[in-house]
Amino acid sequence: xxxxxxxxxxxxxNGAAIxxxxxxxxxxxxxxEQWPEHVEAMRERGVTITMPGETLVVPVxxxxxxxxxxxxxxxxxxxxxxxxxxxxxxxxxxxPYVARDGLVAGVQNGMTIDVVAEVxxxxxxxxxxxxxxxxxxxxxxxxxxxxxDRSWFAVGAVEDATRxxxxxxxxxxxxxxxxxxxEDIRATKWMKLVSNxxxxxxxxxxxxxxxxxxxxxxxxxLMIRSGEEALEATTLLGNPTLPIFGLRPADVATPxxxxxxxLDTLLGGFVMPDSITTIxxxxxxxxxxxxxxxxxxxxxxxxxxxxxxxxxxxxxxxAHRIERGEIEPSPAxxxxxxxxxxxxSL
Numbered sequence: 001x002x003x004x005x006x007x008x009x010x011x012x013x014n015g016a017a018i019x020x021x022x023x024x025x026x027x028x029x030x031x032x033e034q035w036p037e038h039v040e041a042m043r044e045r046g047v048t049i050t051m052p053g054e055t056l057v058v059p060v061x062x063x064x065x066x067x068x069x070x071x072x073x074x075x076x077x078x079x080x081x082x083x084x085x086x087x088x089x090x091x092x093x094x095x096p097y098v099a100r101d102g103l104v105a106g107v108q109n110g111m112t113i114d115v116v117a118e119v120x121x122x123x124x125x126x127x128x129x130x131x132x133x134x135x136x137x138x139x140x141x142x143x144x145x146x147x148x149d150r151s152w153f154a155v156g157a158v159e160d161a162t163r164x165x166x167x168x169x170x171x172x173x174x175x176x177x178x179x180x181x182x183e184d185i186r187a188t189k190w191m192k193l194v195s196n197x198x199x200x201x202x203x204x205x206x207x208x209x210x211x212x213x214x215x216x217x218x219x220x221x222l223m224i225r226s227g228e229e230a231l232e233a234t235t236l237l238g239n240p241t242l243p244i245f246g247l248r249p250a251d252v253a254t255p256x257x258x259x260x261x262x263l264d265t266l267l268g269g270f271v272m273p274d275s276i277t278t279i280x281x282x283x284x285x286x287x288x289x290x291x292x293x294x295x296x297x298x299x300x301x302x303x304x305x306x307x308x309x310x311x312x313x314x315x316x317x318x319a320h321r322i323e324r325g326e327i328e329p330s331p332a333x334x335x336x337x338x339x340x341x342x343x344x345s346l
Contacts, residue, residue, distance in 0.1 A: 022045030041140030151177025156185025
């Protein structure tokens with residue numbers, strides 16, 4: 001059997017790091033990226049991956065997004081690492097170049113499974129969860145804060161059509177970190193959303209690293225309550241509370257400690273003291289963020305279930321104000337954010 005042809009669709013910090021790992025492992029992989037300067041830098045110098053204690057420079061095969069139309073062979077596997085809000089058009093772009101029996105996995109934040117399935121069909125869709133902390137502020141250079149031993153993935157079939165094929169994706173992601181094959185990928189992705197709702201946008205509003213924000217008692221309370229609203233949403237949907245990040249079922253068996261446990265596990269094992277979230281990185285670059293796909297999804301889900309989400313609603317509002325240019329990320333917003341979320345200052 002010939003080696004699978006792999007596309008990494010979206011070669012930002014995580015996509016480039018995974019693409020580099022696959023390249024080093026001898027896989028037949030092509031990176032596809034929409035940032036022209038980044039593509040040209042990787043073509044000229046390879047991709048540089050800086051990690052704690054190690055720096056790699058890896059020559060990679062990379063294409064501009066506009067060059068997809070020149071492809072003549074189909075990919076057996078597509079790992080989608082674009083922003084959640086770019087998923088539909090990106091998967092539509094690559095769909096004609098996915099083998100009839102190929103697999104497309106959204107290795108992303110957000111609940112993108114159904115978007116992928118609507119484009120390529122359930123029979124070619126595999127679900128995935130990612131936890132890698134990294135930054136990319138310069139074309140061709142990735143700061144990977146979580147090395148291979150501090151990176152975690154989950155892979156799971158969406159429907160029976162792909163059950164039994166999980167290892168086709170898990171084997172590839174294992175080059176980049178620990179991989180768990182799970183039975184309920186939707187519930188697992190919701191658990192990652194609980195973690196994301198706790199940390200990504202909340203800490204970005206203050207312009208702080210996750211660790212710095214967590215050290216502020218009032219901010220930690222807001223972060224936990226934001227995650228608890230997400231946990232309420234997934235619970236009301238009928239999803240089980242599942243362990244992620246290598247935790248055990250017993251670690252998430254007590255509802256009142258689930259969110260603090262996820263937060264402390266993330267901060268203690270997957271990030272560095274100065275790690276800022278992808279949301280804050282986007283704002284530093286003047287870009288739109290995934291707030292609507294994260295905290296906004298929590299608000300919309302609970303609203304559909306007849307429940308309020310005051311903390312996530314406040315987080316979304318402040319994020320939108322930042323993206324409209326009305327305010328800048330700053331610790332000075334903490335008091336107003338707490339008031340908007342209905343949380344007394346500690």
